[in-house]
Structure formats: C-alpha cells, structure tokens
Amino acid sequence: MKGRPDCPRCQGQGLIFDPDPQKPVLVCGCTADVAPDAETLGLPARYREADFARFWKWWNNVQACHARALLDRVADLEDLLARPVDEVGDLEGRDDLVKLLAALKRRPEHGIRPAGADSLFQWASNGKHKFRHGWELWWIHGPAQSGRSTLAAAALRAWTERTGKGGRFVSVRTLSQAIKDAYYDVRSFQNQAFQSVRDLVEPLQDPPLLVLDDWDRMDSDLRVAAALAQLLDHRYSEELPTILTSAGPPEALDRRENHPLARLEDGSLLERLRGAERVEMVPALKPWIERMERG
Template sequence: MVMNQKIVCSKCGGRGILIDADPTKPAIRCSCYQQRVGAQTHLGIPPRYQSSTLDDFWSWWITEHPEATLLSQLDLANQLLMNPMSRATLKNGLDLKLEHILQKSGYQPSNQGLGVAKHIRYALQPSGYDQLTGWALQGKSISDFWWISGGPQSGRSTLAASALKARVARTSESGLFISIRTFSQELKDVYYDIRSFKNTEFQSERALMQPLMDTAVLVIDDFDRLDNDIRLARAFAQLLDYRYAESKPTLLTATQGPRSVLQSEQSPLIKLGDESLLRRLEQSQRVECQPTLKSLITLIAST
C-alpha cells in the first residue's frame, strides 16, 4: 500500500459535485465521487480481509472452536469451583470470573457425559468481543486504544478489519487499515530518499503519516512487528500521542498482549523512554482471540 499526498479533482475542486454555470441546471455527481466511495469501501484493507464482516468472523469462529471442547472446559471449571482445595488456589478473583462464565452460559453439570450450556456463546466468544462489537455497532465501550491479540491464524486481523468496516458503515467516519511492516518499509524508504537529490517524487515523513493522523479510526496490524529503527519508533509514538490527544480510536493487533510486547527488550518503543505512552498502551481495551473460558483456564494453569 502506498500513501500519496491528497490529489484534488481538477473538475470539481474536491467537492464531489459539478455545478453548472447556468443556475437553472441541477448539480451532478462528479466522476471522482465514485472513485472516492470505492476507496472508502476498502479502507486500505488487504484483499484477504476486504469481504470480512463481523457475522462472517463469528461463523468462522464457531467452526474453529467446537462446542464439545468448550463443554469439557466448562466441566473442568465447575470441578475447580466445587472442590474446596482447588478453589482455594484460584487467586485474584479467578474463581468469581469462572462463576460468572458458568452462570452466563447457563451451565448445568450432567452425570452422563458432558454438561450442557444453554448460552455457550459467553464461554466461546473471544475475551473482550462484546465490548469491541458494541463499540463498532452501537458506539458503546468507548476507548482510545484497542489491543487485539492472538497467535497465528487466530483471526485477530480479520476481527480488526471487520470491526473497522462495521464502525465506518455505522458512523460514516473515515477509516484506514495499515500493515505496520509494509508501512515501516515505506517510511524507511523516505529516510533513505531524503539523502538523494535524484528523488523526483520525494515524499516527506509528514506526507506519509498525515493520512494516519487524519483518519477517524485507524487499524495498525501486526504492531509487534514494528521495525527496530529508532526513527520509526519515534514516528509511531508521535502518531499515537496525537491520536490519543484528539480522542481518535486506534486498533492495534499483535501476537501477544501489550505488556509482553512493550516491555520486551526488543521493543523499539521502550528505547524512547516514554512512560506515559507505554502506560496508555498497556491500559488498552483488550480483546484476546481465544475463547474467554480457554483464556481463564490457561491463566489458571500458569499460576
């Protein structure tokens, strides 16, 4: 994806309509209007995710996570809670979280095989999924930063793209999806180009970053793949600071949670020493692309 400076239509001056000099003739749509609509539809989303919707994501999700597996984990959660010794090991409110999922799922144990759950969706859906979809579809759960994490093939990029499309469709806001690896390379090309007088199509860092600053909603995919170049870290830190100050929501995807990514010795952002930015990112609204119950079971097993 190549970011260029905005080109104003020579026919309509960027208005999207053509006004005839004769006041008796109606204004008509300029040909550039449909081009802009088409560009808005894709929002910079890669072809792989362009057709994705939240409904499609959910249909895929329930096939990836069979109900029988979740029922088995609900049985395990119930056993942990019913046994006084195992329940005593559940610290930091983990027992209450398990109870909440069991209640919301309408779980009932069975003496013959797996238990049953009338509303298994609450155990099945990604942690933070209701908050994200509520924000995209209804304007709820307002947050400056969303952090969507998950391993390879977990659906994190698809979910981010689907949420972006749903939000833009509802609000008619501008939106943009970028891959940090692709965009980082474009920025590095700018840094190298500035040393060459042969670059007749020179674009400044500001020109490349401007669309990311201007858009109402931004998705930065694979944020944990940010290049180690300190100039790139500084550019993205300034971008995130600006968007925070302007209350423009930003969705970041990564393989791990914010603390693991940002506090790593390899993190280029930690080199900047910007504690305020790191704290804000660590406090992002979390969405974890694995079933909510599985996340809790995994957390319990690791403690």
C-alpha cells in the same frame, strides 16, 4: 466518493456539478450518511469482505473440535466461583468470569469466541463499552493465522457503518518501510514521490478510526518508532479510537531486548498500550480453565 443512491441532488455520485464550469464541484451533504466502502477504508483485498457474521462462522468452524471439551468445564468454573474466598484466594478478574458464565447461559458460543471479542463487537456495532482507561484503544493479539487482522477489519467495517464516519486500515510493516524510504535509504531508493515522514504520518492522525495492523512488525529503526509513537500520542490527545493487532500482548514489548519503543524511553506510551482493551485470539473459556488448573 459515494452518495445515497436515492439522493435527488447528486443521484448517488456524492458530488454536485454546477452548470457553470467556472464554479467548483461541491461535495453533497448526503455523503455523511453513507459509510465508506472497503477501498476507501484501505482494506487489503484479503479483508475486504470481512464482517462479524463471517468471522464468527469461520472461528466456530476452526474451534469446533475443541468446543465440547471447553464447555464441559463450565461446571468446574462455576464451582470455583462458589468456593469461599479464603479457600481460593483473590481471583483476579472475578467479575469478568461472572459476566462470561452469565453470557454462556444465554448463548454457549460466547465461551468459544475469542477472549474479549464480544466486547469489541458490542463497541463497534452498538457503541456499548466502558473503557477502563478513557482512551478507546484496542489491542488484538494472537499467533499468525489466528484471525486477528480479519477481526480488526470486521470491527472497522462495523464501526464505520454504525457511525457513518471514516476510518483507515494500515499495515505497520508497509508504513515502517515507507518511513525509512523517506530518509533516502541508499538500499532501496523507493521514495520516488519524495514524500516526507510528515506526508506519510499526517494523513493517519485524524481518521475517526485507525487500525494499525501488525504493530509488532514495526521496523527496528528508532526514527520509525518515534514517528509511530508521535502518531499514537496525537490520537490519544484527540481521543480518537485506535485498534492495534500484534502477535503478543503489550507486555511483550517490554520483554523484547532492544525494542525500538523501549529505546524511546517513553513510559507514558507504554503504559497507555498496557491499558488497552484486550482481545486474545483463543476461546474465552480457555484462559480461565488454564488458570484454574494451575491453581
């Protein structure tokens, strides 16, 4: 635990020790003003230096060879918006496209950044975003090595620094195995601490912000799905912000045969997941250009 370096009471230790050894150690009030460090957040070593500035730089380098071709199509999208509605039909998400093109006029890189990432940045860094379905739930999806976990870690760091509150970054794959081991799986016997499912899940229920990384890598065991569904139900009830990362969008869960969440037959949970704010790890202009080309 860390306190403010200039705090006269704890000298930055975050703890106040009474001269009387019989009296308890107290947590200094200045700790509320210090954002948790990477280790406290549970960030793996790979993501401990993640922040939005580093992420934007990395992403721009990755997309450099495609950026010019995408920006050259902006005029076509503006023409699409200018055409009569009875000619182009009802353009779903028209307002989002208008906002994107307006942002592009200020800074062209907005068209190259991942679709929805600017909204995630504004929410995490400035507290500015209107959630369509009430719950502060984000779904970041994209293929392997697309940067989705790094972006989630950057959002976690920015949010905790802005609010001064804590958070946790959790691998769903690792958590799934731990839950299975809690049932004394004869194939592993890894639960040497004799932890129950409650011991594993309860600490994740109330962190001010929780990142569940690789949600799609949840184990197929129905008991694992039930525990994770209960975790999300609790956070939904308490209105606690949550970020999930996955290879595909929430709708992909419905399409996967025998997926454990589908087997739970929890329509409310699936509906909440489908209502999450989306970040897709492709340049923001790309989905619009592809839609335009499909007609």
